[in-house]
Amino acid sequence: MNITEIVSDKLITGTIALTIFLLGIIIGRFVGKLITQILIEAGVQEILEKFGFELRLSNYIGSGISFLIYVLSVILALNELSLTKFVTGILIILATILTTLSLTFGLQDWIKNFFIG
Secondary structure (H helix, E strand, C coil): CCHHHHHHHHHHHHHHHHHHHHHHHHHHHHHHHHHHHHHHHHCHHHHHHHCCCCCCHHHHHHHHHHHHHHHHHHHHHHHHCCCHHHHHHHHHHHHHHHHHHHHHHHHHHHHHHHHHC
16 A cells, blocks of 8 residues: 555545534434424423423433434544544543542542541
8 A cells, every 4th residue: 555545545534434423413413403392392391390390301301312412423433433442441541530539539528527527
């Protein structure tokens, strides 16, 4: 393989990944707003208000579905770039560090309160 074939291959792969990502954002926004509108039209909010719930569940569900589609598009784009394992490893390391710090600070406060009484 010469240098032009390598650059051409990487450029095509990058373009495909960017297209997947942008389509994921567009589809995620559309589907999220569609689900929100369907839930509003179905009267989910009115049913919840009868039971005393004041939160806008239809908005949260629509946003959650949009977020899931965004995450899926990022994973597919990273997979196209062959970076999925690398990024997953970094995210696992960051999650472990954040969990350890949270537990450390939480236990520190709990132990101090335990001994003080």
